[in-house]
Amino acid sequence: MSVPARRIRWSAVLDHSILIIGSLIMILPVVMLVQMASTTDLHTTKFGPGWVFGDQLPVNFEKAMFKADGFSGENTGLRMLYNSMILGFGFAIGKIVIGMMAAYAIVYFRLKFATLAFWVIFTTLLLPLEVRILPSYEIVQKLGMLNTYQGLIIPLIASATATFFFRQYFRSIPEELVEAARIDGAGPIKFFIDILVPLSRTMIAAMFIIMFVYGWNQYLWPTMITTDEGMYTLVRGIKQITQTLEGTNLPEYGRSNLLAIIAILPPVLIVIFFQSWFVKGLTESDK
Amino acid sequence: MKRAGFSDRWLPVLFLLPQLTIIFIFFYWPAAHALRSSFFLQDPFGFGETFVGMKNYTMLLDSASYMRAAWFTVIFTSLVTFLSLSIALLLAVKADKVIRGAKTYRTLLMWVYAVAPPVAGVIGLVLFDQSWGPLRDFVALFGWDFRLGVNYFDTAFTLVVMSVWKQLPVNFIFFLSGLQSIPRSVREAALIDNRSAAGRFWDVTFPLLAPTGFFLLIINITYSLFDTFGIFDTQFKGEPGNNPMTLVYKVYLDGFRGNDLGGSSAQSVILMVLVLALTIFQFRMVERRIHYT
The missing domain is CATH 1.10.3720.10 (MetI-like)
Incomplete structure (x- = not known):
């Protein structure tokens, strides 16, 4: 029914959609980790991962890099x-x-x-x-x-x-x-x-x-x-x-x-x- | 073989020595040790051992939990291999076809290669979290009450999803490089002969990709068997309980946690034979592939 030129464009749209969905599947889980690292623990515990980024990255970075748990306190x-x-x-x-x-x-x-x-x-x-x-x-x-x-x-x-x-x-x-x-x-x-x-x-x-x-x-x-x-x-x-x-x-x-x-x-x-x-x-x- | 070369006698030995030493101490010695221990029953407190012949093996084959793990391994491996190969093939075909943004897509689809398997396990824990996991909420829309870590099937489902996610990039990279090595002349000839894109794919592209696909099949089977350990271990949070587990995880669990050295060694030997068979099969096919091309 449609004109050939138009059909080609639709197939390109399909190709890009598949690739974009694929890329999102690869990226989103890790973005989710970043988002959770940017909010307070209380917020995450209540609501889980979301779309809004918080301002807690520096605080959490400090904790992640320099705080240790365990007995010896060595695993910072x-x-x-x-x-x-x-x-x-x-x-x-x-x-x-x-x-x-x-x-x-x-x-x-x-x-x-x-x-x-x-x-x-x-x-x-x-x-x-x-x-x-x-x-x-x-x-x-x-x-x-x-x-x-x-x-x-x-x-x-x-x-x-x-x-x-x-x-x-x-x-x-x-x-x-x-x-x-x-x-x-x-x-x-x-x-x-x-x-x-x-x-x-x-x-x-x-x-x-x-x-x-x-x-x-x-x-x-x-x-x-x-x-x-x-x-x-x-x-x-x-x-x-x-x-x-x-x-x-x-x-x-x-x-x-x-x-x-x-x-x-x-x-x-x-x-x-x-x-x-x-x-x-x-x-x-x-x- | 190379005919030209140096004829020193001791220099090559010197060059080979580090590799051979490491291999003997950390490969042949442990492998022989595993083979030997598999015929013995060790005292759990370290007081000697008794020769029991094939008993460790027959006990395994009679053990319900071992057979359960074996079946799970077969199903898990087939699912992960099939899904990650087919999804990666689809993405590679599309990434090879588009003109705009091809490089960006390539990067976006392959970087997960560098993500460590246990991190994939952590992501699975978050995605399917009991109270607010985004994917748990999603499947709940269809009335699926997802219980990660409690329900056997749901846990297995998460393990498969995360293992496929982690393995997509490798398959994507190989398929894309396979597609890009198909000569332009072949593509153009196919374009003239066959108007339909699907027809071209199944008649021309797919057979040309078969060697890559076969190589990847073996890669994916070994990945599912061995490299998924980190995903399993983080999902279980150190408490495997009644969860689905692969044979490799069971080797670790019985030997390291359960202190059953003989049984664990027998399991190791069974795995060795399995992998050996797989590799010999692969070498045979690779030989055939060389004859073809």
């Missing part, structure tokens, strides 16, 4: 932020350094046991930490690494995702490059540091973003391994947040929601600002 937001940073950076850097080294050895050297090393390393891709969580806990306990940063970070590194990623990437680099470097007299270490690492800059950045977000967002492992409140990360601290909401007194919605927002802010900002690297790293890691 600031302390948890610090621990999260260590976990995020430690995990990302550790994983990339170890992964690049292993991938370099596998791709660029003639090793007798290369195939064996490859399988030993890549079997780890098959079983996530969650599957072997209890025995891992026992071993960390035996090694006396409970409530330490090493105990938090190193077991998480024991899977070969970064190694696999760099292996794929190194193999896509033309062979002529090694030949040329060797003719020019570059040894294996010089080739690695002066040629391969600079060449992989974009890949390292992409991997760093993915690994940082992954490390930062870890929940189960930190929950088991850190019992000392001074060692809590923000994401692990969320468990405490929900449990205080169950308290008999006035639940501290403002403080707890603001803590949840602080917990998601750094990884969200990184993903948004370094979007193209992040998408590249994510979609190219599976090939």
